[in-house]
Amino acid sequence: MTETITMxxxxxxxxxxxxxxxxxxxxxxxxxxxxxxxxxxxxxxxHKDPVISEEQLLHFIAKPEVKGLPDHxxxxxxxxxxxxxxxxxxxxxxxxxxYIAGLAVQTDTGVIYNQFxxxxxxxxxxxxxxxxxxxxxxDIVKQHFxxxxxxxxxxxxxxxxxxxNGGIFLYVKEGLKVPFPLHLFFLIxxxxxxxxxxxxxxxxxxxxxxxIEGCTAPILLKHSLHLDMTEAYFHEGAKAQLTVLQxxxxxxxxxxMTRAKVGRGARFINTTVTxxxxxxxxxxxxxxxxxxxxxxxxxIILGQKDFYVDLGGRMFLQGPGASGINASxxxxxxxxxxxxxxxxxxxxxxxxGHISCDALLMSDKAVMETYPGLISRVDDAELSxxxxxxxxxxxxxxxxxxxxxxxxxATQLIVKGFLDPMLKDIPMEFLVEIRKxxxxxxxxxx
Amino acid sequence: MTETITMxxxxxxxxxxxxxxxxxxxxxxxxxxxxxxxxxxxxxxxHKDPVISEEQLLHFIAKPEVKGLPDHxxxxxxxxxxxxxxxxxxxxxxxxxxYIAGLAVQTDTGVIYNQFxxxxxxxxxxxxxxxxxxxxxxDIVKQHFxxxxxxxxxxxxxxxxxxxNGGIFLYVKEGLKVPFPLHLFFLIxxxxxxxxxxxxxxxxxxxxxxxIEGCTAPILLKHSLHLDMTEAYFHEGAKAQLTVLQxxxxxxxxxxMTRAKVGRGARFINTTVTxxxxxxxxxxxxxxxxxxxxxxxxxIILGQKDFYVDLGGRMFLQGPGASGINASxxxxxxxxxxxxxxxxxxxxxxxxGHISCDALLMSDKAVMETYPGLISRVDDAELSxxxxxxxxxxxxxxxxxxxxxxxxxATQLIVKGFLDPMLKDIPMEFLVEIRKxxxxxxxxxx
Numbered sequence: 016m017t018e019t020i021t022m023x024x025x026x027x028x029x030x031x032x033x034x035x036x037x038x039x040x041x042x043x044x045x046x047x048x049x050x051x052x053x054x055x056x057x058x059x060x061x062h063k064d065p066v067i068s069e070e071q072l073l074h075f076i077a078k079p080e081v082k083g084l085p086d087h088x089x090x091x092x093x094x095x096x097x098x099x100x101x102x103x104x105x106x107x108x109x110x111x112x113x114y115i116a117g118l119a120v121q122t123d124t125g126v127i128y129n130q131f132x133x134x135x136x137x138x139x140x141x142x143x144x145x146x147x148x149x150x151x152x153x154d155i156v157k158q159h160f161x162x163x164x165x166x167x168x169x170x171x172x173x174x175x176x177x178x179x180n181g182g183i184f185l186y187v188k189e190g191l192k193v194p195f196p197l198h199l200f201f202l203i204x205x206x207x208x209x210x211x212x213x214x215x216x217x218x219x220x221x222x223x224x225x226x227i228e229g230c231t232a233p234i235l236l237k238h239s240l241h242l243d244m245t246e247a248y249f250h251e252g253a254k255a256q257l258t259v260l261q262x263x264x265x266x267x268x269x270x271x272m273t274r275a276k277v278g279r280g281a282r283f284i285n286t287t288v289t290x291x292x293x294x295x296x297x298x299x300x301x302x303x304x305x306x307x308x309x310x311x312x313x314x315i316i317l318g319q320k321d322f323y324v325d326l327g328g329r330m331f332l333q334g335p336g337a338s339g340i341n342a343s344x345x346x347x348x349x350x351x352x353x354x355x356x357x358x359x360x361x362x363x364x365x366x367x368g369h370i371s372c373d374a375l376l377m378s379d380k381a382v383m384e385t386y387p388g389l390i391s392r393v394d395d396a397e398l399s400x401x402x403x404x405x406x407x408x409x410x411x412x413x414x415x416x417x418x419x420x421x422x423x424x425a426t427q428l429i430v431k432g433f434l435d436p437m438l439k440d441i442p443m444e445f446l447v448e449i450r451k452x453x454x455x456x457x458x459x460x461x
Numbered sequence: 462m463t464e465t466i467t468m469x470x471x472x473x474x475x476x477x478x479x480x481x482x483x484x485x486x487x488x489x490x491x492x493x494x495x496x497x498x499x500x501x502x503x504x505x506x507x508h509k510d511p512v513i514s515e516e517q518l519l520h521f522i523a524k525p526e527v528k529g530l531p532d533h534x535x536x537x538x539x540x541x542x543x544x545x546x547x548x549x550x551x552x553x554x555x556x557x558x559x560y561i562a563g564l565a566v567q568t569d570t571g572v573i574y575n576q577f578x579x580x581x582x583x584x585x586x587x588x589x590x591x592x593x594x595x596x597x598x599x600d601i602v603k604q605h606f607x608x609x610x611x612x613x614x615x616x617x618x619x620x621x622x623x624x625x626n627g628g629i630f631l632y633v634k635e636g637l638k639v640p641f642p643l644h645l646f647f648l649i650x651x652x653x654x655x656x657x658x659x660x661x662x663x664x665x666x667x668x669x670x671x672x673i674e675g676c677t678a679p680i681l682l683k684h685s686l687h688l689d690m691t692e693a694y695f696h697e698g699a700k701a702q703l704t705v706l707q708x709x710x711x712x713x714x715x716x717x718m719t720r721a722k723v724g725r726g727a728r729f730i731n732t733t734v735t736x737x738x739x740x741x742x743x744x745x746x747x748x749x750x751x752x753x754x755x756x757x758x759x760x761i762i763l764g765q766k767d768f769y770v771d772l773g774g775r776m777f778l779q780g781p782g783a784s785g786i787n788a789s790x791x792x793x794x795x796x797x798x799x800x801x802x803x804x805x806x807x808x809x810x811x812x813x814g815h816i817s818c819d820a821l822l823m824s825d826k827a828v829m830e831t832y833p834g835l836i837s838r839v840d841d842a843e844l845s846x847x848x849x850x851x852x853x854x855x856x857x858x859x860x861x862x863x864x865x866x867x868x869x870x871a872t873q874l875i876v877k878g879f880l881d882p883m884l885k886d887i888p889m890e891f892l893v894e895i896r897k898x899x900x901x902x903x904x905x906x907x
Contacts, residue, residue, distance in 0.1 A: 361850075364825075376840040379810075386834040389850055394822040397851045398829075404807075404837045404844040 020073040022058055028077055029054050032178045040146040043153060049161060053176035056167035063169050066295040066323055067240070067268055072170060075240040139188025140224075142197065145213050148184030155186065159215050163246045163274035163301070171270055175211045175242045182212030182243065185226065187253075189219035196225040196258075210240075216247035218255050218281075225256040239267045247275035249283050249308075256284045258441055260449065263293035265320055273300035277308040279334065284440050286313040288449055289324060290456055299327030299356075306334030306363075313437050314343035315449075317456045318351030318381065328357040332366035332396070339367075344437050345374040346430055346457065347381035358388035361396030370400035375407060375433055423458050430457050466519040468504055474523055475500050478624045486592040489599060495607060499622035502613035509615050512741040512769055513686070513714055518616060521686040585634025586670075588643065591659050594630030601632065605661050609692045609720035609747070617716055621657045621688045628658030628689065631672065633699075635665035642671040642704075656686075662693035664701050664727075671702040685713045693721035695729050695754075703731045704887055706895065709739035711766055719746035723754040725780065730886050732759040734895055735770060736902055745773030745802075752780030752809075759883050760789035761895075763902045764797030764827065774803040778812035778842070785813075790883050791820040792876055792903065793827035804834035807842030816846035821853060821879055869904050876903050 033054065037047040062069045141148075149156050166176040187193065218224065241263070249255050263269055277283050289296055302310045312328045330339035341357035359368035370387040389398040407429050415425035434453060438446055479500065483493040508515045587594075595602050612622040633639065664670065687709070695701050709715055723729050735742055748756045758774045776785035787803035805814035816833040835844040853875050861871035880899060884892055 374837070376837055376842075379840040381840060382836070382838050383844075384834065384836045385846075386832055387846075387848075388830065388832045389848060390828070390830045391820070391822055391850045392828050394825040394827060394852045396822075397849075399847070399849040400831075400833075401847040402833075402835055402845055404835055404842065406840045 018074075018077075020070070020077040022073065025073040025076045026054065026058065029057065029174070029177050036178065036180055040149070042146070042149060045153070045157065046149050046160075049166075050177045050179075053166035053173045057170060057173040057177060060167045060170050060173045062171075064171065064270070064297065065325065066297065069170070072174070072240075076174065135193075139186075139191045140193055141184065141186040141188075143184045145182040145184045145215060146180070148186075148215070152184070152186075155217070156184070156215065159217060159246060159248060160213070161246075163276070164244065164272065171242060172244070172272065175213070175244050175272065179211045179213040179244065181210070182214045185214070185216045185224075187218045187222040187224055189250075190221050191219075191224075192222065193224035196227045198227050211242040211244070214243065214245040214247075216245065216249075216255070216257075216275075218247075218249045218253035220250045220278075221252040222250075223254040225258065228257070228259040241267055241269040243269075243271055245271070245273040245275075247273070247283075249275065249277050249281040251279045251281060253278065253281045253283075255282070256440060257286070259285070259287040260290075260452070261287065261293070261296070262290045262452065263296070265294060265322070267293045269293055269296045269298075271296070271298040271300070273298065275300070275302050275310070277302055277304045277310050277337075279305045280307040281305075282309045284311040284313070286311075286315070286437070286441060288315045288317075288452070289326075290317050290319075290452060293322050293324075295323040295325075297323075297325040299329065301329045301331070302339065303331045303333055304337040304339055307336045308334060309338045311340045311440075312342070312357070313340075313440070314345075314355070315434055315437050315453075316343065316345040316347075316353050317453065318345060318347040318349075318353045319456065320349050320351060322351045323354075324352070325354040326356070330357075330359045330368060332359065332361045332368060333363055334366075335363045336365045337363060339369075341368075341370045341387075342437065343372050344434050345372075345383060346377060346433070347374060347383055348377045348457075350378070350380040350382075352382040352384070354384040354386070356386040356388065358390065359398055360390040360392070361398055362392050364393050364395050366393070366396045368396070368398045372400075372402040373433070374402075374404045375430065376404065377406070427454050427457050464520075464523075466516070466523040468519065471519040471522045472500065472504065475503065475620070475623050482624065482626055486595070488592070488595060491599070491603065492595050492606075495612075496623045496625075499612035499619045503616060503619040503623060506613045506616050506619045508617075510617065510716070510743065511771065512743065515616065518620070518686075522620065581639075585632075585637045586639055587630065587632040587634075589630045591628040591630045591661060592626070594632075594661070598630070598632075601663065602630070602661065605663060605692060605694060606659070607692070609722070610690065610718065617688060618690070618718065621659070621690050621718065625657045625659040625690065627656070628660045631660070631662045631670075633664045633668040633670055635696075636667050637665075637670075638668065639670035642673045644673050657688040657690070660689065660691040660693075662691065662695075662701070662703075662721075664693075664695045664699035666696045666724075667698040668696075669700045671704065674703070674705040687713055687715040687717075689715075689717055691717070691719040691721075693719070693729075695721065695723050695727040697725045697727060699724065699727045699729075701727075701729050702886065703729070705731070705733040706736075706898070707734065707739070707742070708736040708898065709742070711740060711768075713739045715739055715742045715744075717742070717744040717746070719744065721746070721748050721756070723748055723750045723756050723783075725751045726753040727751075728755045730757040730759070732757075732761070732883070732887060734761045734763075734898070735772075736763050736765075736898060739768050739770075741769040741771075743769075743771040745775065748774075748776045748785065750776060750778050750780065750783040750785055753782045754780060755784045757786045757886075758788070758803070759786075759886070760791075760801070761880055761883050761899075762789065762791040762793075762799050763899065764791060764793040764795075764799045765902065766795050766797060768797045769800075770798070771800040772802070776803075776805045776814060778805065778807045778814060779809055780812075781809045782811045783809060785815075787814075787816045787833075788883060789818050790880050791818075791829065792823060792879070793820060793829055794823045794903075796824070796826040798828040798830070800830040800832070802832040802834070804836065805844055806836040806838070807844055808838050810839050810841050812839070812842045814842070814844045818846075818848040819879070820848075820850045821876065822850065823852070873900050873903050 033050045164172050166173045304310050310330055314326055316324050318324055328341045332339055339359055343355050345353040347353050355372045357370045359370060361368060372385045374383040376383060383404050385402050387400040389400055391398050411429055412425050415428060479496045610618050612619045721729060750756050756776060760772055762770050764770055774787045778785055785805055789801050791799040793799050801818045803816045805816060807814060818831045820829040822829055829850050831848050833846040835846055837844050857875055858871050861874060
């Protein structure tokens with residue numbers, strides 16, 4: 016960081032960005048007003064980030080946005096070669112060809128998505144860049160945009176709201192069951208660029224779908240900030256699954272902001288695999304769960320180098336019989352720090368919640384902290400938590416090595432056995448990819 | 462609260478108290494200096510209490526101290542009749558006669574203790590009012606007084622340090638094993654009186670003893686604040702047990718401040734039974750545990766009425782092989798709130814820590830919150846936690862009632878079964894007392 020950026024500088028830059036985004040997106044006035052209101056909130060909103068200082072944030076804001084990706088990607092073959100090579104290494108393109116029909120790619124500044132999805136639009140599955148949804152479905156967007164967050168909650172929410180760009184608008188019509196997983200990739204190409212996609216998910220009653228997000232950014236040179244916000248609405252009886260594969264390069268700070276309403280009898284399973292080469296990853300998703308609703312937050316974290324991961328997760332069990340699970344498994348290497356602080360609040364009868372956190376520490380400089388929270392305000396909720404922090408048992412390692420495995424393979428096998436129970440809801444085909452990534456990570460190949 | 466007390470008022474009052482204490486205790490100058498330094502710190506020290514506001518604290522300070530107890534209590538028969546009646550109801554005097562040889566009674570302003578202990582002094586067991594220890598053993602007290610706390614940590618530590626009065630100085634000479642449990646009772650007689658006993662425990666190498674503290678204050682009219690501070694030093698190989706029975710009346714705020722050093726191979730077991738008729742009870746004991754040392758913090762809480770209990774407990778496992786257990790069981794009735802937030806930090810290899818928290822919610826207005834924390838900074842610590850919040854299972858209740866028990870008896874039996882595992886280290890004789898108290902509490906008889 017060589018220059019000093021003042022609050023006034025940052026605000027002027029944000030204002031320019033707002034103007035440019037409004038013009039480029041042919042944005043209706045009501046949305047641009049939301050951006051300006053957020054800009055107003057930015058200065059007075061509290062800055063709470065434990066890793067990024069306010070000065071750093073202003074620096075991220077000041078860096079100009081530069082484009083790098085091709086404008087159109089019709090298939091994975093159109094990706095830059097470095098990107099393609101990584102996907103190949105992970106076996107993703109193979110899997111794509113065989114199993115994955117829905118694909119949308121989020122580049123620095125927009126969403127490019129394939130023809131295939133356009134056919135499904137007729138059945139009631141709308142997948143659009145959020146900017147386009149703003150123009151095409153203003154009433155729906157107005158009802159759901161920034162309804163689960165307030166812009167002035169923090170500098171990050173204010174900044175995101177002012178300059179959000181890209182992101183997916185996913186709408187699933189009542190009763191529609193989507194038979195294939197929908198893929199969504201984020202790419203960051205430019206250093207010091209704050210990418211702020213806004214994702215809106217609306218699952219009408221009795222819908223079913225599985226969204227897979229892959230995050231990767233192979234061509235970065237400097238620090239970068241990824242500031243996505245997801246607002247999800249799962250209506251009565253919806254069954255939704257969100258699988259997120261995060262594989263950030265080591266200079267990226269990510270601040271996923273996710274909030275979801277889980278309606279009566281709805282079910283939402285969110286599995287996030289966070290790989291360990293980012294700078295920091297801090298998130299605290301909120302879930303409001305109504306009568307009989309169920310939410311599951313499964314987190315797999317592989318902390319490498321000096322990656323700092325801080326995962327929260329607040330579940331508000333508001334309706335009778337609502338239930339929630341917040342489970343995480345962390346494998347922590349090098350000088351990485353992983354913090355988990357899930358909280359479950361029971362405010363209605365017959366609710367159930369469970370938090371679990373297991374960690375394997377692979378280095379004596381690795382740090383694990385876990386602070387689960389349980390709050391019960393009714394007499395017949397069942398809440399529980401459990402955690403275990405330890406290392407790979409030497410007996411286990413010796414046993415496998417006595418069976419002919421070398422230490423690396425034995426370690427991989429133990430880590431796989433440790434993490435596998437978390438992957439129970441991932442489709443078998445996608446599992447192959449994740450397992451490969453974990454294997455690469457544990458053997459130092461990522 | 463009818464009058465407004467200013468900071469200047471409070472400071473003037475504290476200054477008067479310091480002067481009176483110094484004169485009454487014939488205090489050496491070095492101790493009075495510590496008091497004045499704490500008074501200086503009082504104004505600027507942060508006030509962190511989540512229940513008592515700064516205004517309330519000033520009010521507690523402003524209320525003058527009034528004596529009520531007889532000056533000398535040679536046996537339990539000398540206690541005021543109300544006090545005696547409660548002890549009888551608990552069966553304590555019976556137990557006393559049979560099993561308990563060591564007895565010290567802390568009244569509002571001093572310690573009155575019995576002849577018996579004076580004989581043990583020759584063997585190296587020193588039990589003295591802390592004021593007397595200050596005069597008799599100034600070198601030992603200087604080395605241990607306010608060494609585990611800083612006066613300016615908070616308004617409460619500053620206030621305590623300025624006006625501490627009463628408390629026990631317990632010194633156990635190297636190698637001495639005390640064969641009988643030492644009893645210590647606190648009585649508060651006057652309303653709005655902040656009682657601030659200072660307890661110093663020094664267990665030299667290879668000592669063994671069991672200290673039992675019974676806290677009760679039956680003759681209160683108004684709010685009161687009990688602000689004790691305990692500094693304990695358990696040297697190499699010492700085996701110490703502290704059993705605390707807290708039975709405060711419903712107007713008392715208690716702020717136990719406890720810190721202990723647990724030396725190489727030393728073992729400290731602290732079992733606290735907190736009954737549910739206080740106003741609030743907030744404590745966060747700290748334990749520093751050296752190589753091979755072991756500390757156990759067992760908490761039993763019976764929350765009644767609007768009792769607010771907030772129990773922390775920080776264990777710093779600093780030496781290889783150090784271990785700690787922080788276990789609590791809470792039975793929460795009425796509109797009581799119980800919060801637990803134990804933390805274990807592992808900073809040395811081969812350390813082990815476990816936090817557990819179980820709660821039975823007996824009312825739909827009862828609230829339980831638990832926030833355990835585990836921090837591991839080494840790769841071969843084993844840390845774990847578990848918690849379960851729920852209610853008495855109806856099947857269990859129905860089963861017992863089908864066997865001929867009425868609901869009250871069945872509930873008592875289930876609560877007893879729930880709490881009993883926590884009482885494993887309490888001598889059988891004393892257990893009788895505690896069980897009786899729990900039974901009375903659950904059936905609404907306290």
